[in-house]
Amino acid sequence: MTEHPGPDGIPPAGQAERDPPAGRRMAAGDADAPLTAPLPRNAGSWAAKVDRLTVADGGSRGSNVAGRRLTGPVQGFGKMWKKTYWIEVSPNISARTVIAEWKEHFGEFWPEGNRFKGPLTSLSPGDVALLDVSVGGGVRLSTGVFVLYADDESFTLMTPQGHMFAGWITFSAERADYADDPDASPHAATIAQAQLLMRSNDPLYELAMSLGGHRKEDQFWIRTMTALATYLGALPTTVHSRTVCIDRKRQWGNARHVWQNSMVRSMPHSIAAAFGRRRPSRK
Amino acid sequence: MDESATRMDIRKADGLTAVIDIRGDVTAASEAILMSAYEDATRQGARRLVLNFSGLEYMNSGGIGMLVTLLVRANRQNQPLAAFGLSHHYREIFELTRLDEAITIYDNEQSALAGTARQGGSS
Numbered sequence: 001m002t003e004h005p006g007p008d009g010i011p012p013a014g015q016a017e018r019d020p021p022a023g024r025r026m027a028a029g030d031a032d033a034p035l036t037a038p039l040p041r042n043a044g045s046w047a048a049k050v051d052r053l054t055v056a057d058g059g060s061r062g063s064n065v066a067g068r069r070l071t072g073p074v075q076g077f078g079k080m081w082k083k084t085y086w087i088e089v090s091p092n093i094s095a096r097t098v099i100a101e102w103k104e105h106f107g108e109f110w111p112e113g114n115r116f117k118g119p120l121t122s123l124s125p126g127d128v129a130l131l132d133v134s135v136g137g138g139v140r141l142s143t144g145v146f147v148l149y150a151d152d153e154s155f156t157l158m159t160p161q162g163h164m165f166a167g168w169i170t171f172s173a174e175r176a177d178y179a180d181d182p183d184a185s186p187h188a189a190t191i192a193q194a195q196l197l198m199r200s201n202d203p204l205y206e207l208a209m210s211l212g213g214h215r216k217e218d219q220f221w222i223r224t225m226t227a228l229a230t231y232l233g234a235l236p237t238t239v240h241s242r243t244v245c246i247d248r249k250r251q252w253g254n255a256r257h258v259w260q261n262s263m264v265r266s267m268p269h270s271i272a273a274a275f276g277r278r279r280p281s282r283k
Numbered sequence: 284m285d286e287s288a289t290r291m292d293i294r295k296a297d298g299l300t301a302v303i304d305i306r307g308d309v310t311a312a313s314e315a316i317l318m319s320a321y322e323d324a325t326r327q328g329a330r331r332l333v334l335n336f337s338g339l340e341y342m343n344s345g346g347i348g349m350l351v352t353l354l355v356r357a358n359r360q361n362q363p364l365a366a367f368g369l370s371h372h373y374r375e376i377f378e379l380t381r382l383d384e385a386i387t388i389y390d391n392e393q394s395a396l397a398g399t400a401r402q403g404g405s406s
Contacts, residue, residue, distance in 0.1 A: 148344060
């Protein structure tokens with residue numbers, strides 16, 4: 001029996017509640033499965049399995065993440081979208097360098113007013129990061145993300161229950177050669193890309209997305225990609241985007257997720273913060 | 284990732300079920316091959332689909348995303364989707380990403396065929 005090691009063969013640090021050792025969870029009926037297959041070459045790039053997220057020193061901000069389950073696009077409520085944003089950076093920068101810098105400075109590329117509290121070093125599989133996202137009208141959404149996958153050329157974040165959307169975002173970089181592309185001038189480039197595969201998590205978020213949320217999200221990622229490219233020394237350039245609706249069906253069976261909505265749960269903090277800012281200081 | 288690192292072969296297991304044998308790497312770059320295999324299977328009359336991962340060597344998060352897209356297409360056609368042959372490692376990835384809640388995982392081909400037959404599928 002083989003067990004899944006953490007990144008680089010080391011059990012990941014305890015940011016998330018681990019399952020019992022794999023051997024204890026295997027049912028008798030699993031005997032035919034190829035359990036003894038050698039681990040794939042990227043085994044250490046995947047996070048170890050977790051049932052529920054745990055947060056170290058998250059304070060009140062972590063309350064929307066601690067104890068929550070992860071949610072993929074299968075678990076969401078709204079229409080399923082695939083949104084891709086990409087930008088050219090200097091051809092002299094390798095894809096690996098782009099990803100290394102992106103992982104290390106991830107939150108620094110976010111637009112002003114949004115906060116990402118991740119690990120002090122680089123993002124690694126199994127990490128849980130907290131975030132505050134400005135959703136307009138002075139309301140902040142306190143939520144988090146889980147690092148599902150990270151290798152030298154890509155990394156993927158997955159969202160917990162209560163997050164705006166159920167799904168994952170994959171950040172990647174690759175070399176592109178436009179030598180034979182009739183639609184582009186011949187040149188080589190390194191492309192940085194963010195791709196979301198997501199459904200809004202509940203009917204409230206779905207409504208918010210249709211009332212300008214998609215546009216706001218586009219702006220968020222365009223500004224993020226621009227900041228990344230600028231950091232990497234690119235001249236001002238265009239962020240390209242493509243949005244595809246993968247599934248128009250809403251999953252009404254998941255409408256009850258609204259009870260976990262982190263935006264609603266973040267309201268008291270937003271209101272308290274707003275009053276705190278307006279209260280005159282006592283002399 | 285080179286598409287040639289992936290190979291997908293279709294075989295009819297019975298009149299209504301197609302097995303897609305997946306070999307090599309499954310990444311976002313494999314999307315065209317997988318979707319083509321799916322379309323061929325559907326064109327040949329498959330009402331139920333079983334993915335055989337026994338030959339899977341490597342899958343990244345892009346590959347998982349591609350399986351979600353396949354799942355949506357199969358759901359649209361009321362085609363149950365199942366899988367077998369996953370190593371312990373990839374079983375855990377299916378559980379972690381909660382893909383196992385939509386793609387039923389079986390221990391072997393026989394149980395996958397029996398399971399999908401019980402699930403039905405449009406005829």
